Amino acid sequence: MSARETASGLRAVARCDDLGVAPYSDADDHLFRPYLGAGHAATLDRIAAWMTEAGMTARVDAAGNIVGRYEGRHSDAPVLLIGSHVDSVRDGGRYDGMLGVMLGIETVAWFAERGHRFPFAIEVIGFGDEEGSRFPVSMLTSRAVAGVLGDQDLALADAAGVGLAEALDGFGLELARFAGAARHREDVLAYVEAHIEQGPVLEAEGHALGVVSAIAAQYRFRAVVTGVAGHAGTMAMRLRRDALAAAAEMVLAVERIGGAGPEDLVATVGRMEVGPGVPNVVPGAVTFSIDVRAGVGAVRDRAADEIRVALADIAARRTVGLDLTLQQDLPATPCDSGLSRLMAEAVRDVTGAEPRVLVSGAGHDAMVMARLAPVAMLFLRCRGGVSHHPAEAVEVDDAQTALEAMTAFVTRFEHTWSDAGPALTEEER
């Protein structure tokens, strides 16, 4: 595909496609771009060149994020950050994360082509790790930028035993400086992220774009059901305490409760281990996961309470043991209401339609960046809602509409900020 030489959604999509293969992938036959790998390095070189072409100065920060800066009218102006992530899961799609970075570059290019400078700088940031693509944590690099790293984060090692320090060293970066990627709160006006929806709602309802109201609160539990193992041929049915049959009923209860709430409430059993797991033994123990999410913490909490009660009832009736352990508790991240309103107006500007507002069930860098600055998110429809898969696809027209919405957003942001921001001369406005 030949990219146009001016800012366009087509160019953003074409560049994602370019970056979908070796040497931008660490695998020859599929896309896998883990943090601080060879594909990541090659990708940053390419992105830096595109940023420069678009009128930005490009640098790699202390955490391995690529950052392009489009200066404002003053060199020390605060920053509007536009970004997403450049890493991918193994055998991932080309647009997850990367399209948001490419649309950020196109947004800047669009204004640069018109010679427009803002009373703030715009920086486009491509986060190195969102997916947990290399180390066993996710959003490592946005957490560095937001200044919210945990104590254990710097002691990580990948599956091959390579530590973060060594991986950074291969990238010309130092562990001791990693946390120095943190930005100052007073320098960052806002963080805006465009991302494919990774779900089917926009496509099903015929919307190219959506505005994210919040990133869902999430609970993850481990459930252990303990019954009594026995010979599958000799143990009478009425005497059984079958852990798997009980777990099966529990899975259906989780599904029923998840389906009984608002549309953004979801509940999933995605993993199950059966012990002893042989055909001729009645299962004695089953361990399974429960993932519960909703845009509002209270909705998630209520569903989790219902699940606890329902599972305890099933366990009591079937006389099996049940142990539920909370393993992860992520609070909901509401997007900033003022910025989201600007984004909704921007979407209305370009589509003429009332924007679809939806909750993101998936986590994004924006949930981390919300701890540093107000955030807004724009979702793009993707085909079939498919993501984290090579079949991931977006329409060029949708990417173009998204670019127009992003430029409309930045224009509206400029007007709002200039009205509310520090006193500027009439000429500067």
Ligand SMILES: [Zn+2]
């Ligand atoms: Zn993503």
